[in-house]
Amino acid sequence: MNVQDRRRLLGPAAAKPMAFSYTTVDAVEKTVTNTPPKDGEGEEVLSLHTGFIENCNGSALVEARNSRHQTSLITAVYGPRSIRGSFTSQGTISIQLKNGLLEKYNTNELKEVGSFLMGIFNSVVNLGRYPKSGIDIFVYLTYDKELQNETLDEELQSKKLFSQISSLIPHCITSITLALADAGIEIVDMAAAGEANGTVVSFIKNGEEIVGLWKDEGDHEDILECISACKEHYKRYRDLMISCLLEQNNLDAKSA
């Protein structure tokens, strides 16, 4: 607060900047792991953290790794803050995805995913509570890499590369949901999604309602099979998110 704002009159002379006492929780590794990574098509290991960025309202870091693929993405939520322009009785959400270290995806692809995610979160966030406000969500794809695997042949590798963005979407949804919950923004349910053969299905309400469906190249003869596979992932991710959030907020999980 040393920088004097010379353009406008400030408050009372004796006013001090308000100091908030944050409960400084040490950066404890809130790693929630189900099982150690198995070989081959093993289980995915997921690590979730929330609330580590100071200057935004809510943040989340999701790191996922299985034997073939490693992803890490950071989400920051800003708002609700005022928007200019015409009156809106509901809040407005904007979601932006950004490439991290590796310029892997082109802008159009990321925009498309962004608008798909916006569709999901328009029905997940309790927008009626935020009139005249905007909620801005930024997803930063820090790290996203295929792990070298000798057993996979070249052809299969390139095929996998092709359908990568769809394998990323479930993690985007997990991380946005966590960041929104961390920001204290009202959401009707913990949204999560699963991916199967390039199809991403996002659920709420214990898998009874679908809030988003994304289809990419990949063989999906039986859509119902895809949905039930995605639902399995959804349930796993949701349970992990809830246990992570309760732990983060020092709330006892056993009475929940």
Next chain:
Amino acid sequence: MTSNLQLPKIAYPGKLICPQYSTENKDGEDVIFNYACGPGTKLLQYEHNGTSLEAITATLIGTVRCEEVNNTDDEEEELEVADQSTEEEKSVDASSSEVVKRVVKVIRVSVVPGTEDDRRTSKDTNNDFANNLPKEGDIVLTRVTRLSLQRANVEILAVEDKPSPIDSGVGSNGVGIIAAGGGSGAATFSVSQASSDLGETFRGIIRSQDVRSTDRDRVKVIDCFKPGDIVRAQVLSLGDGTNYYLTTARNDLGVVFARAANGAGGLMYATDWQMMTSPATGVTEKRKCAKPF
């Protein structure tokens, strides 16, 4: 006892808390519990075994709190209407069964961030502005940014969470923290974290007609506010896209902090409702002051 149901203590988004209604028969009296959504909850439809059910669902992480609501006037009217319909139903089946007295209890269920202990011991300012956006009737603290003949433009800095009693007395709420001026710390504020330099704050307008309640068409805005003043105001309406509409037409509303000589001088104190004095120089300036106590 507020409810006959065992509500969960801790909730997270998507956690079902309770149904909309529950009933209980106590001492030959039907008690109907009507659960209402408070902050942090929403009434949602669920499909279960082919039937659609409504349940109060949490939308935030935190502790569940429920309190009985004593009906205000308009709610009572609604209930009366509801009562009439139940009356009719009763008269229909009165022939078959005897008339039972019914009591309707309205219980507000809300989810509050933090644990139970946190809330009891915490004296920190609440910075949960996100879920306390200004709404009609709220008291807000604002800073004057711009004046014109017709209105004063302000930016909203904080929203009062709990409306403080009109006398601001410590006695009336018992356990308050005594504020610096001698009033009570009854009011807690949700402070906006938005940056005013980036233009992210919520803005408001105090029209000259809304400055005071008497002689309102002869108000000179420049004699009531100066840029930089901190003004306590009430929200009249959500207004248009850009501005909330605010009023200071009440004794306890108006300028609370101001500096003399357009901000160059020292802090001034209200001497009456339209005069402020700087104790250092003795200079007086015109303002529409809020009653300090």
